[in-house]
Amino acid sequence: MKNDQIYAVVDIETTGTDPQTDRIIQFGCVLVKNGEIINRFATDVNPNKMIPKQIQNLTKITNARVQRAPYFEDIAPTLSNLLADTVFVAHNIYFDYQFLNHELLRCGMPKLTIPGIDTVELAQIFLPKEPSFRLMDLANRFGLTHENPHQADSDAEVTAMLLLYIESVMRSLPLVTMEQIARLASHMGMQTGTFIKKVTQEMRQLTTPLPEELMVVSGIALKRKTVPFFSYNLYEKNFPLKKRGKEKLFGDKLVFYKEQARLMNLVYRHFAPEVAPASDTPDKKPTQKDLLIEAATGMGKTIGYLLPLAYLATPEQPLVVSTASLLLQDQLLTQDVPKVNAVLPQPLVGTVIKGQRHYLDLARFQAKLTTAPQQKQYQLYQMATLVWLTQTTTGDFDELNLVSLKHPFFQDVCHRGLASLEKDSPFYAHDFLRFLSKRMKASNLLIVNHAFLARESLRKEPFLPQSRYLIIDEAHHLATSCEQAERQCVATGAFRKSMHQVTAEKGLFEQVAALFESQPQFLSHLGIYAQELQGLVENQEILLTALLEETTTSEEIVITQEQMMSLPLEAQKAKSKILLYYEEAAWLSRELRKASQNAELTMTTTEELLVTDFQEYLASVNEQGLMMKNWLTDWRQELVHFLVPDKNRLTGECQLLDLAAPLLPRTKWYPRYEKILYVGGTLKVSGNQHYISRRLGIPEAPLKVVPAPFDYGTQTQLLVPAEGPLINEQSPEEYDAYLIRTIEGLIRSVSRPILILFTAHDVLQKVYSALHKQFLVEGREILAQGMGGSREKLLRRFSRSKDSVLLGADSFWEGVDLPGEQLEVLVVTRLPFENPKRPLVAARNRYLEEQGLNPFSQVALPQAALRLRQAYGRLVRSPQDRGVMIVLDRRLVTSYYGHRLTKAFPKKVKAQECSIKQLEEKLSWLKKATDSEKNE
Known part of the structure; x- marks a missing residue:
């Protein structure tokens, strides 16, 4: 100014x-x-x-x-x-x-x-x-x-x-960055863009040298990137197995806990077979590949496995750690690795790896700066990215916390893989995915998530290196991630939308046609291909109309071979046409790809990217064709065919689910790792030590349990209201009314943060609608999943509050790190069983029964126990934490299977029945315990 x-x-x-x-x-x-x-x-x-x-x-x-x-x-x-x-x-x-x-x-x-x-x-x-x-x-x-x-x-x-x-x-900022932003700023609110142009104009009057850490490539300012140098330390190579050695290593940087120390030794002995056997050696056979270790949340399990592996992992044989989410990946690198490196003679050099579409493609970004739609939010993202490029060395979109990767901007500029890069591009040497590959080769710690690891089986070439060391953290999530990766699906609504986009005026096909206007054969094939796509959309809708004719549910619908065979004649014809159109589209796709690859045209970078997008679209339709062929014709017993209807349109996701086992041995990545360790806070269920290993298809894998460093019997209480109704005997309306009444009373009796967990979103929303306004008037905030932001945003607001109430479902049952007084009261509204009437669950249960297995005892009960134990694990994260878990479902103490569910909790924790009045008295224990600690 x-x-x-x-x-x-x-x-x-x-x-x-x-x-x-x-x-x-x-x-x-x-x-x-x-x-x-x-x-x-x-x-x-x-x-x-x-x-x-x-x-x-x-x-x-x-x-x-x-x-x-x-x-x-x-x-x-x-x-x-x-x-x-x-x-x-x-x-x-x-x-x-x-x-x-x-x-x-x-x-x-x-x-x-x-x-x-x-x-x-x-x-x-x-x-x-x-x-x-x-x-x-x-x-x-x-x-x-x-x-x-x-x-x-x-x-x-x-x-x-x-x-x-x-x-x-x-x-x-560099003037070149501000110039680009000023050019894009015309669609901003009121005169905000004018202010940017004014500042840019004033900057033109000054000559400021470009900072050393920046460089300009083809008109875009980028932060310089350097690959970390891994230096080998020839000394102190032996991990200290004894307490004295660990204490010497830790110094005043880490505190020695005997439970964490035992975990470290188990981990080291599993991966270093040359170490002499000890009393807690996982298995006498040195060739044992898989080992499961249950270690309580809050005991420092991440440091417990990172520190011993730092003595073994090298860039040639890196430690690969797979965890449950993108958020946990970043936390591991930014929070846990620095703690370990503070005491190591040779620091871990870590790299986070995500799917290629999480990274920016610089060439695509530059091309869109001049050809992108004149739309405000799109241009806001472009301007923010120009600033971000002066700060980032990773190009990982997750550094931009408040963005939607589903927005067209990120779809346009995300990376398509190393094979899509043009070597003569000015950005080739500075590409983020190439830099990621370089960093991987110089790192001895590679951090991925389960979804990325599972999709290794789908890649033509593996992205991760072969290694002796793989750790699966939060291992109870792995099976679900592998099943989701294998699940084949075609979303007919998305297919129709993309078809309209590519064939629209000035769409992808019209732009490609202009590029190849001198090739009549290409144009002819392209015109026929567009007609094939239109035919596919029309016939998919005819088929779906017949399959969804009497459907009112928005849940998945299982489709049987008998249903498919008994469809009306028009739908049968549509099914045959779909198979034919996909077959013809595959032939045309080959011809179009061949012509576009062999064309001797001089193309700009933007035109080359256009052709790449065109070829990717052809490939995606081919993949959908293969899946639809399987969905329409492959009726093996272990495959479940189902539809997920769209609420608003006559569309759905046609999906296949393979129920056959074993899960891990059929993946491509499992054989590439010599030793694998599976770690988690809950790996045994109701005394069943093999539930997780059997689900993963490795039933012989041993399980070791590291005792928790907490006194759960004195730090927690598990309460069940004595006058609560039996859910099975109530109508949904009566149950909702009971929940609203009981939760209101609990909130009024506890002036502390409360996390309330639901098994159904519609019930959550009913409770929220009934209570949030009246408590807001009284100055108490009720937060709810799906209302007011992402999971992380809600948790951040909840953790900063003294008395907020958070209603959550799904992911809120676990992975919520709220230590101390941030979470002392946890309410479970209903035992977390899957609905057996849900079509997909019913289909899986039928398959298990055909295999001679009991679906309830073999699957439903262990899964419910697992979720209860995970929810309970939110309460105690340190020896100082105190917490009360209230279960509003009396089946925990009245049903024949309740004792199996209560076995999911630590031995000293017993379910106590009490009246609502007694419940309030029990909750006062929290205040007394907290006050007592403060006075010590």
Whole structure:
């Protein structure tokens, strides 16, 4: 801000969000000129109506406080004069600017016509790696003083500081980056783009050298990348198996725990067969390939396996660690590896590996800078990516926390694999996937997720190296990931949408046709191919109409051979045409690919990428054709054919599920690892030590259990309300009413964070709808899955609260790390059994019965016990934690199988029945335990 322009940074607080009925209760403004705050103005406003309780709780502005404040009519002229000839700035300007204008017009004043800048959009572009763009979160992140959040004077002050900070970030960027951003900024809100162009123009007047860590490649500024150097330490190669050696190694950096030490020894002896047998040697046979180790969550199991393997793994024989999620991958590298490296004589050099579509393709990104659609969100992502490229060395989209990878921008610019790269491209030497390959070769620790590992079986060439060392962390998830990777599917709705996109005016086919306009044979084949696609879509819809004729469910529908054979004649013909069209499309695809590859054309990079996209589309249709052929014709006993209907359209996912075992031995990656260790907090179920290993297809693998370092009997309680109804004897409406009534009472009796777990999303939503408004009025927030953000965002808000309630299902049953007082009360609304009436579950159960197995005892019961134990594991993550688990399903203590479920809990933890009143008394134990610890 190098001129005399004054920026009026404004924030208002209101009684609600509707300017027709709501009113302003506070106005705050900070004036900025030449990069400095020059003045401030703030006032409460009497809204002449009651302020809702939730607004009072949020803003701390009470009805009594505003009684003596001026009405907006009194201050409207002052505000109009104050803002005249300024540039209006706000965090989410659309709300403040429009609400203020409505109030000015109501008072007979002219509306604002001054230019405006939105700091939310500026933050989204110039702070692309931030996990949140809420004003409070940005203030905390950058150390901006924010004494009274949700009060206009404080919010305006911190917004002014944020504006100045973002401007400093803009001026620190290379001019070439700002030039590109300024060119894309025309679609931004109000005059935000004008502000960017103004700063860029001022930067042109200065000659600033490019920082050493940056370089410019074909007009794009990139951060320089260096491959880590792995240096071999010839000394202290032997891992210390004895306590004294470990304590010497740990020093004051790590604390010695005997349970963690035993885990370390088990891990080391499994992977280093030359070590002499000991009492806890996993198996006397040194050739044992698979070993399962159950180690309690919170005992430091990640460090427990990383540290001993650091003495064995090399870049030639790297340790490959597979964990359950992308989030856990990043946590392992950024949190656990540094702790281990703090004591190692030779540090682990780790690399996180994800699927290729998680990485940016620089050539594609550059091509889209000039050919992309003129759409605001698309261009916001482009501008943010230009900034991010000056910061990233990985090109991993997950560094951009608040993005949707399903957005067309990321679909357009994501990587298609090393084979898709052009060696003569200026970006070839700087490609992120090539750099990932280089880093992998210099690393002795490679971190993947289960989905990536499972998909190794689908790749023509394996991406991961062969090695002696593989660790499967959170191993109970592996079977599901492998099954999902093997599951074949065609989404007919997505197929129809893509067909319309590629054949539309100015679509992919029209662009390719223009490129090959001199080849009539190519154009002829392309025209026929488009007709084949249209025929496929039409006949798929005819077939689905017949299959879904009497369906009202949105769940999957199992399709039998008898059903397929008894379809009406029109549907039978459609089925035959589908097979024929896919066969003809495959022949045309070969001809088109051959012609596009052999064409002697001089093409630009953009045109080459266009041809690559075209060939990829042809290949994807061929893959779908093979799957549909299997789905329509392969009726082996172990295959389940099912449809997942689309709620809104007559479309569905045609899927095949193979129930045959064994699971791991039929994968391509399993034989490539000499030794495999499976680690998890819950690997044995109800005394069944082989449930996980049998499901994985390795029934002979031994299981070792490392005792937990916690006293579960004194640290936790497991409670069941004595007067709760039997779920089996209640209607869904009665059950919902019971849940709402009971949960409301629990929330009122506990002024602590509460996590409530559901087995069905519709029940969760009913409870949320019934309770969240009344508790919000009372100043207590109820968060719910599917309402208000991602899982990580909800957990972050929950962990920062003193008394929030979080309603969750699915993934919230596990992987929730909330130590100490962040989670002391856990409620399970229903035993987590799969619905046996669900078609896919019923089909699997029929198959198991045909194999002579009992589906309930062999699958349903162990799975429910596993989920209960995983949920319970959220409560205790350290020796200091205390927690209560309340199960609102009395089948835990009344059913014939309840004792098998309670065996999932630690031995000292017994289910206690108690009345609701006694339940409240039991919960007071938490406060007494906490107070007692604080007084020690």
